Amino acid sequence: MRRLAGSHSAVAGGIIVAMLLIAMAIAVLxxxxxxxxxxxxxxxxxxxxxxxxxxxDQFGRDVLSRALDGVRLSLQVSVSAVAVAxxxxxxxxxxxxxxxxxxxxxxxxxxxxxxxxxxxxxALAIVTALGPGWRNTAIAIAVVYTPIFARVARGPVLxxxxxxYVEAAEGLGFHPARIxxxxxxxxxxxxxxxxxxxxxxxxxxxxxxLSFLGLxxxxxxxSLGLMISDSRALATTAWWNFAGPAVIVAAAVIGxxxxxxxxxxxxxxxxxxx
Amino acid sequence: MPxxxxxxxxxxxxxxxxxxxxxxxxxxxxLPGDEITSTFGTETGILTDKQIExxxxxxxxxxxxxxxxxxxxxxxxxxxxxxxxRSGTSxxxxxxxxxxxxxxxxxxxxxxxxxxxVPLGVLSGARAGTRGDATIQVFGLxxxxxxxxxxxxxxxxxxxSWFHYFxxxxxxxxxxxxxxxxxxxxxxxxxxxxxxxxxxxxxxxxSAFLETxxxxxxxxxLGKGLSARxxxxxxxxxxxxxxxxxxxxxxxxxxxxxTVIVEQIFAMPGLGRLVLxxxxxxxxxxxxxxxxxxxxxxxxxxxxxxxxYARLDPRIRYQ
Numbered sequence: 001m002r003r004l005a006g007s008h009s010a011v012a013g014g015i016i017v018a019m020l021l022i023a024m025a026i027a028v029l030x031x032x033x034x035x036x037x038x039x040x041x042x043x044x045x046x047x048x049x050x051x052x053x054x055x056x057d058q059f060g061r062d063v064l065s066r067a068l069d070g071v072r073l074s075l076q077v078s079v080s081a082v083a084v085a086x087x088x089x090x091x092x093x094x095x096x097x098x099x100x101x102x103x104x105x106x107x108x109x110x111x112x113x114x115x116x117x118x119x120x121x122x123a124l125a126i127v128t129a130l131g132p133g134w135r136n137t138a139i140a141i142a143v144v145y146t147p148i149f150a151r152v153a154r155g156p157v158l159x160x161x162x163x164x165y166v167e168a169a170e171g172l173g174f175h176p177a178r179i180x181x182x183x184x185x186x187x188x189x190x191x192x193x194x195x196x197x198x199x200x201x202x203x204x205x206x207x208x209x210l211s212f213l214g215l216x217x218x219x220x221x222x223s224l225g226l227m228i229s230d231s232r233a234l235a236t237t238a239w240w241n242f243a244g245p246a247v248i249v250a251a252a253v254i255g256x257x258x259x260x261x262x263x264x265x266x267x268x269x270x271x272x273x274x
Numbered sequence: 275m276p277x278x279x280x281x282x283x284x285x286x287x288x289x290x291x292x293x294x295x296x297x298x299x300x301x302x303x304x305l306p307g308d309e310i311t312s313t314f315g316t317e318t319g320i321l322t323d324k325q326i327e328x329x330x331x332x333x334x335x336x337x338x339x340x341x342x343x344x345x346x347x348x349x350x351x352x353x354x355x356x357x358x359x360r361s362g363t364s365x366x367x368x369x370x371x372x373x374x375x376x377x378x379x380x381x382x383x384x385x386x387x388x389x390x391x392v393p394l395g396v397l398s399g400a401r402a403g404t405r406g407d408a409t410i411q412v413f414g415l416x417x418x419x420x421x422x423x424x425x426x427x428x429x430x431x432x433x434x435s436w437f438h439y440f441x442x443x444x445x446x447x448x449x450x451x452x453x454x455x456x457x458x459x460x461x462x463x464x465x466x467x468x469x470x471x472x473x474x475x476x477x478x479x480x481s482a483f484l485e486t487x488x489x490x491x492x493x494x495x496l497g498k499g500l501s502a503r504x505x506x507x508x509x510x511x512x513x514x515x516x517x518x519x520x521x522x523x524x525x526x527x528x529x530x531x532x533t534v535i536v537e538q539i540f541a542m543p544g545l546g547r548l549v550l551x552x553x554x555x556x557x558x559x560x561x562x563x564x565x566x567x568x569x570x571x572x573x574x575x576x577x578x579x580x581x582x583y584a585r586l587d588p589r590i591r592y593q
Contacts, residue, residue: 112286113293116573117565118531121549125565128553129301205421209535212423213550228427242431246424254419 010262013197016255020071023248027072032065036222048240055240057230063244066222071248073223077134078203081141082196088142089149090192094180096150097157108154111147119144123206127215134217137210141203152195156188190267197260204252224249280581287577294569295350299343302558350566356559365563368548373567375446375544376537379467380529382460384522386468387475392511392518394472395479400506402484410476417473422532426466426539433462446543463540467532471525478521482514489513516587523579527572 026032034040039059046056055063096104114122126140160166161184169179210216211225219226224245231242321329337345349355355365391414398410434440441458449456486492487510495505534546541547545564552560 109289109293112290113297116290116294116569116576118527118529118534118568118572120528120531121534121565121568124534124549124553125298125301125561128561201419208421209423213535213538215553225423228424232427232431239431242427246420246428250416250420250424253421254415257419258415 007262007265009258010266013255013258013260013262016251017259020075020252020255023068023071024075027068032062032068034062034065036065036069037061037220038065055238055244057227057238057241058234063227063241066227067224067244067248069222070224070227070245071252073134073217073221074204074207074249074252077138077207078141078200081138082145082199082203084142085145085199086149086192086196089146090153090188092146093150093153094157094184094188097154098161098176098180098184104154107150111150114144114147119202120206120209123210124213124215127210132215132218134207134211134221134223137207137216140210141206144206145199145203148199149192149195152191153188156191157184160184160187194260194264194267197256197263201253201256201260204249204256208249279584283577283580287573290573291570292347294573295347295566296343298562298565298569299346302562303339350563355563358557358560365559368560369545369563369567372543372545372548372564374448375542376530376533376546376568377571378449379460379463379533379537379542379544380526382464383467383471383529383532384526386464387471387525388518388522389472390468391472391475392479395476396483396506396511398476399480399483399487402480411480414473414476414480417469417471417476419473420470422466422470423535423539425469426463426536429462429466430539459540459542463536463542466536466539467529470532471522471529474521474525475518478517479514482517483510486510486513516583519579519582519586523576526575526579530568530572 027036039061040056041059048055057063057066092107096107117125122144123137123140126143127136130136130139166179166183169183174182207216208223208225208228211223212229213225214229216225217223227245228242228249231238231245234241353366355369357363358365358368361368394410394413398407398414401407430440441455447455447459492505492510495509496502500509530546533544534549536542537544537546538550545568548564549561549568552558552564
């Protein structure tokens with residue numbers, strides 16, 4: 001923990017992530033300055049001011065309230081997708097590394113096929129097949145990230161399973177599941193935690209990219225990608241429709257990335273900083 | 275050259291591509307409707323049973339799925355990618371037109387990424403721990419973290435809406451037709467993608483540089499009186515080149531994904547646009563083949579990087 005606090009990137013990333021969580025809490029509790037979908041026809045396209053801190057859009061909706069709700073949606077999609085991917089992917093990876101043989105060979109060849117797609121393109125294809133919407137975006141992100149977690153978890157298991165203490169546990173006749181959970185998982189956890197933070201960064205990027213392309217959250221749902229996409233038509237008259245959401249998306253992506261870097265430095269000092 | 279290794283790598287690449295084809299086929303098979311409903315839309319409802327049956331056999335959708343897959347695969351291998359009903363041309367010719375745009379965009383982006391990223395990484399590594407290093411690192415982080423659709427939207431807004439400068443509106447000009455227009459069209463999309471890439475390349479260069487500079491041969495070179503500059507750019511950079519090459523190869527996939535978004539923003543008629551247009555118009559023959567081509571490019575580049583890697587670093591041996 002002390003090493004974590006000593007890392008500049010972990011601290012900066014932690015602060016940004018904490019702010020995102022606060023933004024999410026505000027949206028979840030419904031205490032945004034205005035309801036995100038509330039229209040104020042008399043004050044359309046107002047610049048940032050006391051009553052609309054980040055300005056208002058073409059329907060007179062408050063950009064700040066919508067952005068906060070967008071953060072909520074983004075985190076909801078990303079966290080659920082990454083959680084599913086981390087649990088399923090890590091389990092497969094642990095098992096593949098531990099049992100080896102054909103199971104390992106088959107799962108890793110399947111993972112290779114997943115890695116042959118640019119990630120965003122794979123997500124795009126899955127969302128196309130399932131239909132647009134934020135739920136399907138979450139499913140697509142989970143599918144794309146599962147093999148990545150599998151590979152991250154598998155790597156260290158390969159070397160761990162030849163260690164004496166693991167062989168001793170096997171010799172004592174413990175059930176493989178017990179050995180995996182009690183003896184191996186704690187040593188792989190650091191790598192998985194780091195990967196979770198980096199995955200969240202990428203998931204937020206993907207969620208907003210897909211909704212930017214019109215394949216993620218559908219209007220009138222507020223989403224950061226959609227807001228940026230909509231702002232294109234208003235570019236010359238109302239820059240604040242772009243500025244607020246753009247800064248927030250970038251901060252979210254950078255925040256989780258920094259946190260991941262910091263966690264890697266703190267938890268996994270052996271690994272070089274790439 | 276380890277020919278045996280090249281051969282093994284070639285075979286695994288082909289197997290991976292087969293898996294990719296299978297996955298694209300399966301994923302797009304999940305879609306509601308088939309070629310008939312996507313071609314005729316709501317008019318499918320007024321077709322008689324007999325007509326539907328003959329259409330099903332015409333499109334081959336009455337065959338069992340494995341057989342459909344094999345015949346599709348056979349067509350792909352022989353270069354017959356099907357027909358785009360909306361545009362009335364073959365998917366193959368659509369891809370032939372779109373491919374050069376995407377490849378040029380990707381190559382230019384890599385070039386920009388390297389031109390910005392490598393010198394910055396070396397500077398940052400050489401001044402590790404100073405304020406200059408911190409500034410460059412922040413730049414790298416911004417490049418890495420600002421989504422390309424944000425940078426792209428910003429660039430389009432700035433130039434198209436405010437300065438009324440939008441060279442892409444005039445249709446794509448190949449570099450051999452109108453080089454000047456081509457440069458104008460490619461410049462901003464390539465910078466958009468290149469900036470993000472330069473962040474990653476900068477970080478890799480920096481850490482590779484730091485790692486290499488602690489090696490004894492660097493001390494020897496400095497000790498025999500070579501200038502710091504020469505040691506930095508010739509001795510260290512040459513050895514730091516392998517991780518840079520690797521990360522560039524890995525990032526190529528990211529780049530191909532990025533072209534989907536950037537082509538859309540800048541209205542460029544590349545492969546990514548083809549995929550998105552196909553999705554919008556429900557032309558799955560187009561989507562299927564374009565995705566396959568992009569994944570194929572990616573697998574090929576990864577193979578090239580692996581082989582180059584083996585060639586560049588004689589210490590690397592493959593069994």
